[in-house]
Amino acid sequence: QKEVEQNSGPLSVPEGAIASLNCTYSDRGSQSFFWYRQYSGKSPELIMSIYSNGDKEDGRFTAQLNKASQYVSLLIRDSQPSDSATYLCAGDNAGGTSYGKLTFGQGTILTVHP
Amino acid sequence: DTEVTQTPKHLVMGMTNKKSLKCEQHMGHRAMYWYKQKAKKPPELMFVYSYEKLSINESVPSRFSPECPNSSLLNLHLHALQPEDSALYLCASSQDRGRSGSGGEQYFGPGTRLTVT
Numbered sequence: 001q002k003e004v005e006q007n008s009g010p011l012s013v014p015e016g017a018i019a020s021l022n023c024t025y026s027d028r029g030s031q032s033f034f035w036y037r038q039y040s041g042k043s044p045e046l047i048m049s050i051y052s053n054g055d056k057e058d059g060r061f062t063a064q065l066n067k068a069s070q071y072v073s074l075l076i077r078d079s080q081p082s083d084s085a086t087y088l089c090a091g092d093n094a095g096g097t098s099y100g101k102l103t104f105g106q107g108t109i110l111t112v113h114p
Numbered sequence: 115d116t117e118v119t120q121t122p123k124h125l126v127m128g129m130t131n132k133k134s135l136k137c138e139q140h141m142g143h144r145a146m147y148w149y150k151q152k153a154k155k156p157p158e159l160m161f162v163y164s165y166e167k168l169s170i171n172e173s174v175p176s177r178f179s180p181e182c183p184n185s186s187l188l189n190l191h192l193h194a195l196q197p198e199d200s201a202l203y204l205c206a207s208s209q210d211r212g213r214s215g216s217g218g219e220q221y222f223g224p225g226t227r228l229t230v231t
Binding site: 099 | 147155157162164165169204216217221223225
């Protein structure tokens with residue numbers, strides 16, 4: 001069973017703080033990992049992708065991948081109330097195909113309070 | 115431009131109705147996906163089309179019938195649905211993954227909220 005586990009949350013942080021979202025995966029064949037943000041009643045929005053070990057930064061977001069530990073994380077710096085949403089971690093392992101096959105975690109609800 | 119469009123936004127149908135969901139993308143992506151999402155759950159993959167051919171069917175009941183008329187369009191035909199099929203139906207598309215397995219980011223449309231009465 002290929003699984004992606006996220007810290008269950010909900011996570012509540014004050015405005016301006018760093019929010020840390022974590023994810024572990026069981027399938028060592030997973031090559032790519034994605035973080036999606038989903039506001040209530042809306043569709044998932046891709047915010048970060050990471051393929052290689054290490055950190056990847058984009059604005060206030062930093063994704064971290066450690067394939068040896070099978071661990072993926074997302075840091076949100078200077079958290080804003082508008083960051084309040086459900087964050088979905090997904091791993092992609094579709095073998096040698098041109099298309100992907102995502103396995104999603106259950107999601108972590110983040111609330112940023114003023 | 116990372117836009118995937120879906121119509122309709124909302125759909126209410128009876129168990130004997132036949133309806134279709136539509137999805138369109140103009141990003142040149144050659145893979146398109148249908149997902150089903152229930153409240154407070156992550157999206158569940160239903161179908162994958164790659165280069166207009168059905169590549170994955172995740173054991174979806176036959177009352178759901180996908181169709182890919184061309185590389186930009188994806189339809190989901192619905193017939194004799196059950197109330198438990200009520201959910202948010204999401205379409206996504208992606209460009210080809212790299213040889214190392216990297217890339218292939220999936221971009222989701224806004225979804226169709228389906229209610230079966």
